[in-house]
Amino acid sequence: MTNTADQSPLGKTSAYRTDYAPELLFPIPRQGKRDELGLSGTLPFFGVDIWNAYEISWLNQRGKPQVAIARITFPADSPNIIESKSFKLYLNSFNQTRLDSVAALKALLQQDLSAAAGGNVHIILTQPEEFGMVEMGELDGLLLDRLDIDVDHYSPSPEILKAALDEEPVEEKLVSHLLKSNCLVTGQPDWASVQIHYAGPQIDQESLLRYLIGFREHNEFHEQCVERIFVDILRQCQPQQLAVYARYTRRGGLDINPWRSNFSTAQKPLNLRGARQ
Template sequence: MTESTSGNLPEQSLLGKVATYKAEYDPSLLFPIPRSGKREEIGVGNTLPFFGVDIWNAYEVSWLNLRGKPQVAIATVTVPADSPNIIESKSFKLYLNSFNQTKLAGSDGLISLLQADLSAAAGAPVHVQLTLSDNFGSLTMTELDGTLLDRLDIEVDSYTPAPELLRANHAEAIVEETLISHLLKSNCLVTGQPDWGSVQIHYVGAQIDQESLLRYLIGFRNHNEFHEQCVERIFVDIMRHCKPQKLSVYARYTRRGGLDINPWRSNFSTGKKPANNRNARQ
């Protein structure tokens, strides 16, 4: 982590503040926030219990070609989970908008700038892929696979995370299953604005009690944390209280400001990261 980003705090960012939109390229707009503080809060040190990525989709990407004609694209940005920093989302939006009146020779030049600037902010190599307008039709929309927890008719009276609710039946045979819920909601750490998401949990181990898991997930409803931090908290809480042999947690959040963030954390390798297919609510 560079000295310039080591002290960045969420409340120092432009979240919830009036901001001037710059229409010409300005990488200084990016605001990195160290991951370490929130990880220490959930008991994660330098040796991470997971690997993974944060998959960002940016739907409002535009620049000018050398003749001044606007170009548009959808950008997919993959940030490794072991990078020192996350990139605050409003700063990311302002940064992307700084290309709006910037002339570039082609999309490759844009990719090079995005990868260099975002990698510098994250503190680790970031991958950028552009889908140009003539290929928009190739993008697909699907839903997360798995058994839907939301079918359960449960009573809920707590809307803050309660990991003590989580339990698994260690007396029975080990199972492998995938569980999903569309009831994940948390709030922005700084502004308190709602963040809506769907979550997919795949595990191998003692069978997790589904009702208790659903109550736990609903418990994020009044919780203030960034998307990446919520997913890591869910991962750590399930590992700590249910002790599966293998676990992955993947969340698809709805977009805000033309951006959606989709964190994935896992402790076992499937050979590839999850598919970046847009869900209906995205």
């Protein structure tokens, strides 16, 4: 049976296991939402979903607590996303679990998350002695939020996107901190900054900002919102090259940062934590 979002632990009372329990992970197929976008067969993008987990703890063999920060990278072509509350419950299941080493933790995370996602997941663990090396930074690009616009529509409307299709192409990066969507199941707000890097007909900035603000009452998971933004811009504005990267604020010790691109020379995400994260 295919898992659906409404069957997930989201919005339900959950017991917090403190013993290792990989069965808590709840994968949801990506294809259902991609079908809504008319995506089948070869995808118009490649990319990754970068998860940062700040609340990872376990016990060493002497019972002493250990902590780390994890960067977990899921390929966008993996069949499944993992529902975030189930991810948190899974990570908490290590809290009273004794492990031989950091390497043993990494091996379990690699095994369990790759199995749930249906694709090879990459994991980097940062230990306390390295915490001072974790960098912060903001998405670079021209800030759309400087525009003084009227807005009266708060659901995605791709038809409002405009580009100068008859003029010389440009290459630019545009950034907004005004992306807000809502959880597909609970309706809780999700906040993000987003970067649009493209080459092609110049996109009308006011229409793009209105379009992004239009997600304000839209219910979808982070990964699904970014793919919708990518597809809508690609179809409406016809760029030859396009990359969309969103940095979402954390919830339950996790932040999710999807990146989708259709050109191999695009700068890969640096995973710099923003001020709001």
